[in-house]
Amino acid sequence: VQLQASGGGSVQPGGSLRLACATSGFSFDDYHIGWFRQAPGKEREGVSYTSAGIGGSGSITHYVESVKGRFTVSRDDATNTVYLQMSNLKPEDTAVYYCATTEAATTVMSRLVVPTSPDEYKYWGPGTQVTVSS
Numbered sequence: 001v002q003l004q005a006s007g008g009g010s011v012q013p014g015g016s017l018r019l020a021c022a023t024s025g026f027s028f029d030d031y032h033i034g035w036f037r038q039a040p041g042k043e044r045e046g047v048s049y050t051s052a053g054i055g056g057s058g059s060i061t062h063y064v065e066s067v068k069g070r071f072t073v074s075r076d077d078a079t080n081t082v083y084l085q086m087s088n089l090k091p092e093d094t095a096v097y098y099c100a101t102t103e104a105a106t107t108v109m110s111r112l113v114v115p116t117s118p119d120e121y122k123y124w125g126p127g128t129q130v131t132v133s134s
Contacts, residue, residue, distance in 0.1 A: 003125030
């Protein structure tokens with residue numbers, strides 16, 4: 001299992017960035033995917049959590065309150081890439097961003113409960129720096 005986040009950079013407040021998480025070695029149907037971030041001097045925190053496949057109905061994505069309406073997760077199954085589209089960026093979004101994954105349990109009901117703690121994610125890729133500043 002491997003992940004590699006990319007696409008970070010420096011933008012002004014109100015700007016946009018799209019992060020990409022290139023993955024290999026696992027199936028989106030069987031693994032939860034999380035985006036996390038860590039600002040200097042702060043603990044790593046969640047940004048979004050996407051479930052593994054749920055009984056053939058696709059997956060669900062939850063966003064933390066601070067990014068709702070501004071960040072969107074999408075996925076390209078052909079290239080095994082997960083994207084985090086970030087819009088209306090704020091200085092407080094400045095952080096190193098990581099994508100992570102962990103294997104889901106087998107039952108549909110259990111897959112509805114998507115892990116939210118960094119400790120629950122087994123595999124991590126290197127982060128990418130996002131800086132929002134005027």
